[in-house]
Amino acid sequence: MNRLTEFMLPPAKSTTAGEVDALFHFINVTSIILLAGITFTIIYFAWKYRRRSEDDVTPVITHNSKLEITWSVIPLILVMIVFGWGLSGYMNLTTAPDDAYEVRVVAKSWLWEFHYQNGHVSVNELHVPVDRPVKLVMSSDDVIHSFFVPDYRIKRDVLPNRYTSVWFEAIETGESIIHCTEYCGRAHSDMNATVFVHTQEDFETWLESADAIDEDMPPAERGEALVTRSGCMACHSTDGSRMVGPTFQGLWMAERTMEDGEVVTADENYIRESILEPNARINEGYDPVMPSYQGTLSDRQIDDIIEYIKTLD
Template identity: 50%
Template sequence: MTWFRDFLLGSPAATHAAEMDGLFIFITLLTVFFFLFNGALIFYASKRWKRRSDDEVTPHITHDTRLELIWSLIPLAVVLLIFFWGFKGYVSAWVAPNDAMEIVVTGKKWLWEFEYPDGTRALNDLHVPVNKPVKLIMHAEDVIHSFFVPAFRLKRDVLPGRYTEMWFTATEPGVHQVYCTEYCGKGHSDMLARIYVDTPEEYEVFLREGDEQVRKMPLKDLGQLVYENKGCATCHSIDGTRGQGPTFKGIWGKTERAADGKEFLVDENYIRESILYPNAVVVQGYEPIMPTFQGLLREREILGMIEYIKSLQ
């Protein structure tokens, strides 16, 4: 049966996912069974009781208690089974154990921000230890988003002005895709995040030093990775086209004009300032909508971004 589940849903990667899959597959097969069974009955009846001549009269049948009991009680039992099965899964999926590690999730146009118990913050890449219950406390800064992890079979709306929760225990080390599933504007389909399920050792290293990419990659490649994974790409292009923000292509070393008419030079310090204090200088012709990345990018990632922009001539 696992091939059937994997075909329909992908393999489950968190504790209660398997239980949900059981119910899902049960309902799917039940539906298929009744589709065929009812179809066959209709087909049989249409042949068996077909009117064969013009003067044939239909017998006057009013009631059959035995039949009525059968088609009431069997579906009732099936529906009750689905209800209790689903209710049990629902409770275990939404009530987190007390010892769960808590991570605060903030959704905003168009990225996901994660804050760990020790104050570490991360963008779009969520690292969690394997086999440990993790509880996400989620809220949005602007509009409604929705946090969906197909491999965990979990999805929950993320709302401004209210907290929603989700919890899971990841069972296998690996990487899982997260989608935003509430249409939230132009960058909605780019609002992607990844959950990295780490071994306990990997997780310790991540909290201490950031992930391996940040520590070891050449600066320019790291900058490209930041560009793709940390939300810059939703607003800035690298091919010269205008997006929500100015393109990165060819801006290095140029003199640009700010909204207040002052001129400025695009150099290392300007790029750094744009990332940490985006509203300090607003480029002419653009809205001041860029969020600050203060505390969200490590020093090395900012350096990488500078090298990357330099390389886009």
């Protein structure tokens, strides 16, 4: 039976996952025992009491109070156990410890932004320290999304008009996948991100160097790193193939036709506008679905991305 639970659930990588798994296991085992009993009874009765002749006489059994009370009370006790257990687990999952490290999460169709306390922003990558509670304070810029980390057994909807929060404490370093689990349109199934769990020292090093990694590089390379890190590649290709958004290849100084018939040259101002106000002008044949990067990318970072796009011809 333990094997079944292990097979059905992803590895448990948070402090709270164990309790959820134990309850999952308990309900599964109880259900399987009861289901086996019911199934056996159905098959046994169907065989044992099969019709032998058209004149079979059956006994008149209209009810049996003792039996009926038994099969009402036992399930009632079982579900009350499950209820209490589930409630206590739920309280643990919704009550973040006071000393939790806070990360601000912004969901947009279709990417995740993580804002750290030092002002750093990472896109589609959540970096956290191991063995320390982390509280995520989340909101959405557009429709409802939902933040789900299977390895941590946590999930919470991310709403456009209020903050919701979720917390976890990772118990080992490594990576875990984040899914969006509230249907949010075309690229819903690509709205994934990754949690990177570091040791406390590695995490601090990462946090300090996260913005600095770019400094020694040429602008175009920094731009490339930014494009990868900011989740642009989810919708824009660099090899000319058509995705949700237009490709970056050959974009620089190209003439593009907009939905309203206007022809625009893709210069610095156009690219900057496309990043900060993406729905101001829409390429012909595409939908106005890109979220704004206002507040996510700084002016210097946009310069770097422009340099990078220049190299893609």
